[in-house]
Amino acid sequence: MPGKFDPPADDRPGYIEGESGVAGFGCRDFYVAWIPSRLARELLIKHHYSHRIVNNSYCHLGVYYxxxxxxxxxxxxxxxxxxxxxxxxxxxxxxxxELNRMWLADVAPRNSESKALSYAFKYIKRACPSVAWVQSFADERCGRNGVVYQAANFLYCGHHWTEFYFLDAEYYHVMLLTTNKKGGGRGxxxxxxxxxxxxLRFRQFRYVYFIKKNWRKRLALKTHPYPKPESTD
Structure with missing residues (x-):
């Protein structure tokens, strides 16, 4: 944890320093900064389209506009x-x-998602210096095929099909059927x-971003042109 920190006061983007380490990156009107996991989980459960969090998350950043x-x-x-x-x-x-959840309020200006990702990667580069790359998936249920990642210069590494079930206004991943203990009450x-x-079957579009550019040559997956909304293959 970075400890107490002050919001940036400069119009030029830069690192935000806390009492015990880097706390974020950005400028006065737009920045990302460390937030407690409890707050991140509350925001994502309330506002993310899935209304769920991923329990193995350990790095949580707030986006401030x-x-x-x-x-x-x-x-x-x-x-x-x-x-x-x-x-x-x-x-x-x-x-x-793995970037497993991202939500920005509609009040944020256009291209805020890609700017937030850019600032987040700058924060991670200093706060978590061992991290070389980030993976994320775009869910076809959202209908945009990952345009946010495309704008942020991720590499597109293809897609795979994932099975879901629709039941009483909710989507359930097929893995909830695998064992009697898995998935808790939802299972x-x-x-x-x-x-x-x-x-139902939806495509999951895989995107990879290299924070350490020299790791790019290690990528074992083939890269592809970005998928467009009209793509059906």
Missing amino acids: RRNLAGALSFGYALNPIQVGKIVPDTKTGEYM RTLRANLDRAIP
């Missing part, structure tokens, strides 16, 4: 850590992050009502 808290970013380990070495071989724990709800749950 004109001194108002107007967004949150949540980074953590991959949901499937065993696959990390197939993306960037020889990656160790602590050398990558029990899905299994008990599977006969009327509607099966």
Whole structure:
């Protein structure tokens, strides 16, 4: 934790220093800064389209617009850590992050998402110097195929299909069916009502960003042109 820090007072972007370390990056009217996990979870549960958080998240940043808290970013380990070495071989724990949740209020100006990501990566570069790359996924349910990541210069590394079930106004990932213990109450709800749950398939678009540019040559996945909304392959 960076300890107490003052919001930036300069119009030029720069690092925000706390009592015990770097606290964020940005300028007076737009910056990202460390926030407690409790606050990030409250914001994301309330405002993110999934209304859920990822429990293995450990880096939480608030997005501030004109001194108002107007967004949150949540980074953590991959949901499937065993696959990390197939993306960037020889990656160790602590050398990558997965951006698993991002929400910005509508009041934020155009292109705020890409600016927030740029500032977040500058913060991570200094606060978490072992991190070399970041992965994130765009969910086809959102209908935009990852335009935020495209604007932030991520590499597009293809997509995979993921199965969901729709039940009583909510989406359930297929993995909730794998074991009786997995998924807690949501898993029990899905299994008990599977006969009327509607099966669906959506693409998950994988994006990778290299904070340490010299790691780019390690990428084991093929990169592709950015997908467009009309793409169906």
